[in-house]
Amino acid sequence: MKEYSIEEVSHIVRPQLGEDIPLTLYRILRVIGMRKILGETSGATLYMMGKQVGSMVGAKDLGEFEEKIKELKVGIPEVQVIDEDHVIVKLYECITCAGFVYTGEMFCDMESGIIAGLLEGVFKKKAKSTQTKSWSVGYNFCEFEIILY
Numbered sequence: 001m002k003e004y005s006i007e008e009v010s011h012i013v014r015p016q017l018g019e020d021i022p023l024t025l026y027r028i029l030r031v032i033g034m035r036k037i038l039g040e041t042s043g044a045t046l047y048m049m050g051k052q053v054g055s056m057v058g059a060k061d062l063g064e065f066e067e068k069i070k071e072l073k074v075g076i077p078e079v080q081v082i083d084e085d086h087v088i089v090k091l092y093e094c095i096t097c098a099g100f101v102y103t104g105e106m107f108c109d110m111e112s113g114i115i116a117g118l119l120e121g122v123f124k125k126k127a128k129s130t131q132t133k134s135w136s137v138g139y140n141f142c143e144f145e146i147i148l149y
């Protein structure tokens, strides 16, 4: 199976419809479709997928990290560096969960992966991200704790 680059998938010819899609379509694919097909493994798969995306997009420093997250409209990040191997990222207007009703479970695994993938480039270390807050568990932002090792 052929692997495609970001450059290849970014070549869009849609003179009338443009490059944007309704966020609802994205959420149908992401929250309904992928979870239905992948089942219990959807979290791990989406995380790995996000991590791949994060490392392909790449970021050299925290400024660029914030820019890329905003540019991709994943959300509006707020980074807090706790110490040399702990980072907390709050994500406002999260692409997947912003506005979601309380469901008692968190599922922003792809976003978690994208954050980890980008931060690996920033800190030149391995990164493991865990989601700790979400709209779907009663907050009005998303939060991730990242361990660098």
Ligand SMILES: [Zn+2]
Pocket: 094, 095, 096, 097, 098, 108, 111, 134, 135, 142
């Ligand atoms: Zn979220």
